[in-house]
Amino acid sequence: MxxxxxxxxxxxxxxxxxxxxxxxxxxxxxxxxxxxxxxxxxxxxxxxxxxxxxxxxxxxxxxxxxxxxxxxxxxxxxxxxxxxxxxxxxxxxxxxxxxxxxxxxxxxxxxxxxxxxxxxxxxxxxxxxxxxxxxxxxxxxxxxxxxxxxxxxxxxxxxxxxxxxxxxxxxxxxxxxxxxxxxxxxxxxxxxxxxxxxxxxxxxxxxxxxxxxxxxxxxxxxxxxxxxxxxxxxxSGGMPAVCEIRHRHVIQPEDEPFVMKPGFVNFQVVERGQVIADDRRGPLRVPETGLVMLPRYQGQGDDGFFIARPVTRNVLRLSAALRTLRLDVLVPYLPGVSRDPQRPDHYIADPAVARVAVKQVFHLFGYRQERAHAERLVFSRRRPVARPVLPAELAPLLREDEEG
Ligand SMILES: [Zn+2]
CATH class of the missing domain: 3.40.630.10 (Zn peptidases)
Incomplete structure (x- = not known):
């Protein structure tokens, strides 16, 4: 093809x-x-x-x-x-x-x-x-x-x-x-x-x-x-040094026309409940207080806007120490957390037990939350060390590269 x-x-x-x-x-x-x-x-x-x-x-x-x-x-x-x-x-x-x-x-x-x-x-x-x-x-x-x-x-x-x-x-x-x-x-x-x-x-x-x-x-x-x-x-004077994305507003095709209210800029503080845009269903409200990121003022793309929160330098230092000391061996002992039986370096958290803080804890240890898992929270470890791999899907290109 x-x-x-x-x-x-x-x-x-x-x-x-x-x-x-x-x-x-x-x-x-x-x-x-x-x-x-x-x-x-x-x-x-x-x-x-x-x-x-x-x-x-x-x-x-x-x-x-x-x-x-x-x-x-x-x-x-x-x-x-x-x-x-x-x-x-x-x-x-x-x-x-x-x-x-x-x-x-x-x-x-x-x-x-x-x-x-x-x-x-x-x-x-x-x-x-x-x-x-x-x-x-x-x-x-x-x-x-x-x-x-x-x-x-x-x-x-x-x-x-x-x-x-x-x-x-x-x-x-x-x-x-x-x-x-x-x-x-x-x-x-x-x-x-x-x-x-x-x-x-x-x-x-x-x-x-x-x-x-x-x-x-x-x-x-x-x-x-x-x-x-x-x-x-x-x-960028006065901006937080580090922020973390907390929310992404996805525009579904049936939501169009999605129109941001004018005047929103990156890192602008917005309050929970504030009207930020209009879509087909009417006014769209901010789900949690935070900083607006990447408001969509163009026709293309399904990211409407993001909401971020500041992260302190101490949290960054703590997470560096935890990972350097390999304390992520403690992850399976967190309440409500179990290993994924099928995949290494993947954990499943029970939201009823693990509650809100679990995501922050996983972030500290260098894990990311995976999307597209409805009831369960699934976390996978980002490759921790700079020892790059060439994955199987690249094999056909690697062969071409070798041949010519
Ligand atoms: Zn771009």
Missing amino acids: TLSSSAPPADPGAHPRVLGRYDSGRPGPTVVCIGALHGNEPAGLSAISRVLARLRATDVPLRGQLLGVSGNRRALAQGRRFVDRDLNRQWTAENIARIAQGQLATAEDQETRELLGVFLPLLRRGPVSFIDLHSTSSLSPPFSCMADVLRNRPLALALPIPVVLGLDEVIEGSMLGYLCDLGHVGVAVEGGQHDDPRTIDFHESALLLMLVAAGSLEPRHVPDLAAHRARLGAA
């Missing part, structure tokens, strides 16, 4: 898949930076080009290599978030297996196949740090998102902007979620509003700071490092 016959194949456009590669021949980390995984978010690409040009202009002795990659080229050519399907929602083992076998039904299947072609030679060599640059439809200070595994923290916490945890639990099939589950590092940066020129500046500053945090660059290689840190810090 090739591209679907009903629609003409989308034009991949003029943007090269690999924007540029910088490698001064010194050993070190592999950093891959992706821009425009959503085609209407080109700011990341401009920032990557800027950083690559800067490294070349001053001939910086970067350790390892930096690869700049275009995300959804076909959607980029049309200035849309995606052509057929959201490219950042289809990285599940099932989809990847189908795509690796050459069954490409949508423009985004083709995009995924091409991205895997770029990533695979790197993935098989060792750990890779993926930095994924996004922008938002609403006005927003810059912030980062990551799955809360310890190896992601040095990059995300190097930025003086809020870190949002837990989007990987509520959004299935994100590219970074998939790559992080294989054992790699993955941090996404939301730089600001799509067409705000400052978004490119914030992405540039974030990328430079993360290259230093990753050990690719030394601080002396970025003489204006303090200015980049100050630029980001000033943009």
Whole structure:
């Protein structure tokens, strides 16, 4: 099967898949930076080009290599978030297996196949740090998102902007979620509003700071490092350092038209019961007090909005200590918690016994709640150490890579 016959194949456009590669021949980390995984978010690409040009202009002795990659080229050519399907929602083992076998039904299947072609030679060599640059439809200070595994923290916490945890639990099939589950590092940066020129500046500053945090660059290689840190810090002053997603509002097709009330911005405080949007059934109220994240002011996508809550630094320190000491051996002794008989590293919690705190406790130990389990709470452990694996579904592509 090739591209679907009903629609003409989308034009991949003029943007090269690999924007540029910088490698001064010194050993070190592999950093891959992706821009425009959503085609209407080109700011990341401009920032990557800027950083690559800067490294070349001053001939910086970067350790390892930096690869700049275009995300959804076909959607980029049309200035849309995606052509057929959201490219950042289809990285599940099932989809990847189908795509690796050459069954490409949508423009985004083709995009995924091409991205895997770029990533695979790197993935098989060792750990890779993926930095994924996004922008938002609403006005927003810059912030980062990551799955809360310890190896992601040095990059995300190097930025003086809020870190949002837990989007990987509520959004299935994100590219970074998939790559992080294989054992790699993955941090996404939301730089600001799509067409705000400052978004490119914030992405540039974030990328430079993360290259230093990753050990690719030394601080002396970025003489204006303090200015980049100050630029980001000033943009997100007064925001909590770390937040956790508590609620995702999913827009079902029958809910449309879904229309956010005007004026909501990321990290804005909302009260339980406050009307935040209208859909087909009428006014939509906030289910719990917290901070609004990613309100949908665009036509595409089924994420209406998210509600987050601040997490204290002490909770982060505690969770790092618990995981470093391997105290997660205590997890099966929690009240109301039992091992999943079928799957290793999976636990089932009885909501009647375990109550509210159980989710927080699992988060401390580096577990994520799995979606799509109605009455039971199922938690699985995120791959804790950076010892990447190549899963079975990639086998057909690995063979192609070896052959040619
Ligand atoms: Zn995006």
